Amino acid sequence: MATDQVFVVVGAGQAGGTAVQTLRGEGFDGRIVLVGAERHLPYERPPLSKSYLKGEGWLSEESLRDQQWYDTHRVELRLGARASSVHRADHEITLDDQTTLGYDKLLIATGSNPRRLNVPGAHLPGVHYLRTLEDSEALGAALSGAPNVVVVGAGWIGLETAAAARAKGCRVTVIGPGKVPLQASMGTRLGGYFADLHRRHGVEFQLGRRVSGFQGINKVTSVVTDDGGEFPADVVIAGVGVSPEVGLFDDGMLADDGGVRVDPQMRTDDPDVFAAGDIASVANPLYGRRLRVEHWANALMDGRIAAQSMLGRVSEFDPAPFFFTDQYDVAMEYAGWIDARTADDPVIRGDLAADVFHAFWVVDDVVVAGMHVNAWDEGITPVQDLIRSRIRVNAAELADSTVPLAQLVETLQR
Numbered sequence: 001m002a003t004d005q006v007f008v009v010v011g012a013g014q015a016g017g018t019a020v021q022t023l024r025g026e027g028f029d030g031r032i033v034l035v036g037a038e039r040h041l042p043y044e045r046p047p048l049s050k051s052y053l054k055g056e057g058w059l060s061e062e063s064l065r066d067q068q069w070y071d072t073h074r075v076e077l078r079l080g081a082r083a084s085s086v087h088r089a090d091h092e093i094t095l096d097d098q099t100t101l102g103y104d105k106l107l108i109a110t111g112s113n114p115r116r117l118n119v120p121g122a123h124l125p126g127v128h129y130l131r132t133l134e135d136s137e138a139l140g141a142a143l144s145g146a147p148n149v150v151v152v153g154a155g156w157i158g159l160e161t162a163a164a165a166r167a168k169g170c171r172v173t174v175i176g177p178g179k180v181p182l183q184a185s186m187g188t189r190l191g192g193y194f195a196d197l198h199r200r201h202g203v204e205f206q207l208g209r210r211v212s213g214f215q216g217i218n219k220v221t222s223v224v225t226d227d228g229g230e231f232p233a234d235v236v237i238a239g240v241g242v243s244p245e246v247g248l249f250d251d252g253m254l255a256d257d258g259g260v261r262v263d264p265q266m267r268t269d270d271p272d273v274f275a276a277g278d279i280a281s282v283a284n285p286l287y288g289r290r291l292r293v294e295h296w297a298n299a300l301m302d303g304r305i306a307a308q309s310m311l312g313r314v315s316e317f318d319p320a321p322f323f324f325t326d327q328y329d330v331a332m333e334y335a336g337w338i339d340a341r342t343a344d345d346p347v348i349r350g351d352l353a354a355d356v357f358h359a360f361w362v363v364d365d366v367v368v369a370g371m372h373v374n375a376w377d378e379g380i381t382p383v384q385d386l387i388r389s390r391i392r393v394n395a396a397e398l399a400d401s402t403v404p405l406a407q408l409v410e411t412l413q414r
Helices: 014-025 067-072 133-143 156-167 183-200 296-310 381-389 395-399 405-413
Strands: 006-010 031-036 075-079 083-087 092-095 100-102 105-108 112-114 148-152 171-176 204-207 211-216 220-225 230-232 235-238 242-244 260-262 273-275 280-284 289-292 322-327 330-336 347-351 356-363 366-373
Touching: 006 014, 006 100, 014 031, 014 296, 083 105, 105 296, 133 156, 133 235, 148 156, 148 230, 156 171, 156 183, 156 235, 156 322, 171 220, 183 204, 183 322, 220 235, 260 273, 273 296, 296 322, 330 381, 347 395, 356 381, 356 395, 366 381, 381 405
Parallel strands: 006 031, 006 105, 031 075, 105 273, 148 171, 148 235, 171 204, 260 280
Antiparallel strands: 083 092, 092 100, 112 242, 211 220, 220 230, 280 289, 322 330, 330 366, 347 356, 356 366
16 A cells, blocks of 8 residues: 555554554555654553562563564654644644654544542652553562552552552552442442452452541651541552543543543544544444543554554444453453443352352343453353343343353354
8 A cells, every 4th residue: 555645643552552553564555653652662551560560571462563563664663752732734743842743644542641649748759650661660669678558549450459569478458439449340249259359368458438648758658548547558559540641632522531532433523633542432332322441452452443444444343342350369351331320230150259250230131241250161252242242131041150151142142
């Protein structure tokens, strides 16, 4: 596909890196410029809170490329640089060093940034956030010599880092506002399951509390909660969510969830500008609403679809988001989306106490989300098939583990 077009990709993460690979793989022969704020080639983030944080090396899917690939495929790298503004009428972007780049098509995949705690003492050394390779390296080094670790936030990052800290022998306390961890995403029963998992491994939970400040002079020494509690801390890990980095977009292009409005082909309101990854608020046809998904598989899919759209092609969009987690000896895969109002009553197939089970969230007799824990004989694929097909199901049949799940799905599809 010989062309003199210029495609610029802003954001050198999973979505941006995948988009660049796809462009070249699909035969685009024009100029490609990849702009990234970090000084690294695109890399995968899941190991940052899992294997890499525990010191186990970089265990990932190896879906991204090395320097030789970028050189061979003539991808211009502008690493350690940020786009400061976009001039859509002129088809130009300006970088933070005041250089400008013209584009024919522009993909913005700038990801997200950790939300910062705005309480007294939040600036103290020893308070860590986790987003980049350097963050993970600094936190891993700090955990190696930390008797007491306090995790602020009981979401996925909080629980994964708590598990990593326990693996390093730290005493760990998790502080969160809900009745159980993961309450908004998993509901009370499954949130309670993950709480029990961590308690079995020695984690202490302080739930129904919010952090009001940190104590210390030259370094954090304790965490203070809104009910007057105080917990010793040599290291604090703050995992209180992220905010999409959407400063390059006009306010009129943003959705109510803070992301950028795109269709399932990652197209914005501007026909020459696309958005992918954490910032993309996608009109999801399955759930009838916009969803902004911050997980690894979503970045891979969005990057591929955005690249195809830049080439004027249409790609298949998977409306059932996927993510995974590893904590201690538990591996979990999840697909779909749960409205927090319907998250508390999943159908369980298997044995929670044995750490081997499936869970299904059903609305109006249709599976809208599901997960498995250590149930690798059946896995997540039949769950995804149920979600995508919108077949009506019977809760008792879902819970009956004597019938293989794939067989049940096949029977229902007839």
